[in-house]
Amino acid sequence: MREPAFWHRPPSLLSRLLLPLGAVYGEITSNRMQKAGLEAGVPVICVGNYHLGGAGKTPTTLALIDLLRELGERPVVLSRGYGGRLHGPIGVDPARHTAADVGDEPLMMARRVPVVVARERSDGAAMARAQGASVIVMDDGFQNPALVKHASLIVIDSHRGVGNGCVFPAGPLRAPLPLQIARTDALIIVGDGEAAAGIAAQIAARGGPVLRARLRPDDGSIAALKGHRVSAFAGIGDPPRFFATLRASGIDVAKQQAFADHHPFTPIELARLAEDARREGLTLVTTEKDLARIGAAAATLGCAIASFAVTLDIEDPAPLRRLLLERLNQVHAARSARS
Structure with a gap:
């Protein structure tokens, strides 16, 4: 969908008229987000955003894959396969599949990392484990409760921020912002703008890492x-x-x-x-x-x-590396204690 221009302007008459619908949508998504998820059996790291539309999740996911490999992990990406016709679970094969089959982002990423597409994320997690995943990286799905997430990394554009701050359809937010902030483990701000400064301050006040990043052209x-x-x-x-x-x-x-x-x-x-x-x-x-x-x-x-082509460069990845190590070690230690 093409985002309406009023989403990225100060609250207008149109956005105010849509606030009641936004309240209903926000209540539904809030209730859904708070449902209990299933344990995947391996750590699950989610890369998401607060709003509809793009913010740089795909390059962030690929940068995260590199970090996890440096830590000795075997990551597999789990995607819903937006825009693809196959419900999965299926391992994406760039030589066999098209974007019409599995979606454009999974197809692009599959050239660099194993990717599983599944509408039912629990089924996709089982396939990822069968493929030897030591950690699952969820591309999107922050608001989806199907799996327990051991770390949620939120990507936000430094110039667009969260637009007018209203919930869909009054604005771009997928759920009320306070609930989403409360479930954020780290914030990655892409670019050198200041539109995300308020959110960054809230994440930092909760003790979460706030990282600056830039898209570097190839x-x-x-x-x-x-x-x-x-x-x-x-x-x-x-x-x-x-x-x-x-x-x-x-x-x-x-x-x-x-x-x-x-x-x-x-x-x-x-x-x-x-x-x-x-x-x-x-x-x-x-x-x-x-x-x-x-x-x-x-x-x-x-x-x-x-x-x-572009690559995401994180200015100082050390805080993110520490967070990942902490969460990975917690999950691996819990599994060892049960076995």
């Missing part, structure tokens, strides 16, 4: 586009951030087009993008996630689509 992606005028397009949670990252990397963005998050590009749309780029002498560029969703259709356009 050197190879920058080199491939330097000297080219590009036509950029993206169907992610925050397309303007993608366009801004391109420009900040010295890329000449002559044209840009934003689509809704997880937008399913049609052959007609892709053909139009390719034809416009050819006519104006531009190079098409999009995100890794979008290119995963486009898949084999890119080869039929008669013009290449460049992928612009």
